[in-house]
Amino acid sequence: AQTVTQSQPEMSVQEAETVTLSCTYDTSENNYYLFWYKQPPSRQMILVIRQEAYKQQNATENRFSVNFQKAAKSFSLKISDSQLGDTAMYFCAFMGGASGTYKYIFGTGTRLKVLA
Amino acid sequence: NAGVTQTPKFQVLKTGQSMTLQCAQDMNHEYMSWYRQDPGMGLRLIHYSVGAGITDQGEVPNGYNVSRSTTEDFPLRLLSAAPSQTSVYFCASSWTGDRYEQYFGPGTRLTVT
Numbered sequence: 444a445q446t447v448t449q450s451q452p453e454m455s456v457q458e459a460e461t462v463t464l465s466c467t468y469d470t471s472e473n474n475y476y477l478f479w480y481k482q483p484p485s486r487q488m489i490l491v492i493r494q495e496a497y498k499q500q501n502a503t504e505n506r507f508s509v510n511f512q513k514a515a516k517s518f519s520l521k522i523s524d525s526q527l528g529d530t531a532m533y534f535c536a537f538m539g540g541a542s543g544t545y546k547y548i549f550g551t552g553t554r555l556k557v558l559a
Numbered sequence: 560n561a562g563v564t565q566t567p568k569f570q571v572l573k574t575g576q577s578m579t580l581q582c583a584q585d586m587n588h589e590y591m592s593w594y595r596q597d598p599g600m601g602l603r604l605i606h607y608s609v610g611a612g613i614t615d616q617g618e619v620p621n622g623y624n625v626s627r628s629t630t631e632d633f634p635l636r637l638l639s640a641a642p643s644q645t646s647v648y649f650c651a652s653s654w655t656g657d658r659y660e661q662y663f664g665p666g667t668r669l670t671v672t
Binding site for chain 1: 590592594599600601602603604607609617618647649651659660661663665666
């Protein structure tokens with residue numbers, strides 16, 4: 444069974460600094476998708492960035508980028524120039540569809556606090 | 560588009576009561592799912608559906624039923640509420656054309672006393 448592990452329950456970063464959130468996963472599939480979702484205090488889940496496993500190039504969305512290491516099954520999120528609005532829970536998620544099940548598996552989350 | 564809507568936003572039930580959490584989406588997404596979020600546990604998949612008439616179990620299906628009679632609606636039924644079902648429930652939808660990005664509803668906070 445697939446698993447997703449986020450080993451950092453809480454992190455903090457100074458405004459304008461860079462922070463990296465870790466995520467590892469376990470799967471026997473070759474084709475899958477990985478996601479980072481943000482959940483601010485409003486509780487709304489927001490997609491931050493996604494990565495297709497067949498793509499070697501790391502995904503980037505403005506200040507957010509990932510370091511995708513397929514062999515190591517690692518998918519970390521880097522936030523550059525951190526802003527107060529980045530304060531939120533961040534969830535790493537895996538979606539594999541090889542068997543047609545399309546099940547998403549979420550990690551337990553990292554609570555990020557950006558300090559002024 | 561309203562996106563994914565959930566009702567109610569808050570609910571308090573007594574042990575043994577039943578109720579249905581409603582979820583609807585107007586984006587013609589084929590994939591819909593229900594999660595529960597508990598402190599320190601992340602989001603756990605309860606049930607999901609890949610299209611009208613097709614449902615399957617997720618990680619934590621016990622005590623919940625679902626059906627998918629239309630593309631738009633995916634209700635979650637609690638058969639006999641228990642305090643262990645106190646949680647925040649999220650509904651989400653997605654489609655393969657958008658590389659499986661899930662769109663989430665605002666959530667329902669359920670308390671079972």
